[in-house]
Amino acid sequence: MGIPQDRYDQYVCLETDAGGLYVAFSPQAVTGSVPSSMVVSTEMFEELHWSRTGRTAMRCTVPFRGLRTALRTGRARNLAIDLGRLPEEQRRVLEAVRSVPRGQLRPTSWIAREAGAGQEDDVLEALRLNPVVQLVPCHRVTYEDGTPCDAAYLPGTGRALRDAEGIDMERFADFGRQGLSLLGSDTTRIFCHPTCAHARRITAAHQRPFHDAAEARRAGYRACHVCRPVTV
Structure with missing residues (x-):
């Protein structure tokens, strides 16, 4: 039988x-x-x-x-995925990760907000337990300083996936070393995550980097409606 x-x-x-x-x-x-x-x-x-x-x-x-x-x-957002027996909060975290577009990065605070999760540790635990690695792209999640989490990968795997998506981690790391996290355009007066598709179109002469959303708002900028950076 x-x-x-x-x-x-x-x-x-x-x-x-x-x-x-x-x-x-x-x-x-x-x-x-x-x-x-x-x-x-x-x-x-x-x-x-x-x-x-x-x-x-x-x-x-x-x-x-x-x-x-x-x-x-690298686009698995519409692929049918069953996350199995994971608790509801961890499922919400991984669904938030699924929404990060190819070639872009999001910090753990963004994932936590999208998922309605509590602390960074809750996000990291869900990434570590990700049962569908690569298709749920946790290589697109970073710590707040821009360092990749890569909680579900061996060394080198996350890097290879980011390289394949054209993410310039050297530039992004330099951005983080300066304490910067957001990039604005002085023509549109909008600020984005640095890897947002809109941010990548800002020419060098019109780029305005910011340490955080509060600094951007004080300068008269508003948050991008596409990448929706955390503003609180």
Whole structure:
């Protein structure tokens, strides 16, 4: 007798910009993903999936619909994902992470606000327990000083993913070393996260950096309605 369909998931291992990625899925949604660098064998991935979900993982050759496109483009916002047994607050944190666009970064305070979470530690714990790494892109989350969190990755994995998305971490780190966190345009009088698509279009002559939102508001600037920086 075969395994009932509700007791098993299928999985594939696909190549990505940061190496191999095991991805498990049910007929309805992706149910887990783990970089191949974090497991020593397919058997280890299967055991991890069983311990987390209670479902057997069976290898297949046909990936979940939309998966290849999501990995190729870095845009998985519309991919069906099942976060499993995580508590509600951690689920909200990871859904907030999913909303960060490709090629952009957000600090933990932004994630906490979007998720209605409490402290930075609550955000970091949810990132650490992220069951769908890379597809829920926690490599796009930083500490308040601009340092990447990378709580769910081995060293180098988050960096490879950010490089593939064209995020200039050297420039961003220099920004943070000066205590700056926001970038305004003296033509529009709007301030953004430095990696916001609108901020990247500000020419050097019209850039106005700020240490925080209060400084920007005192200078007569208003927050971007697209990237919505934290203003309190």
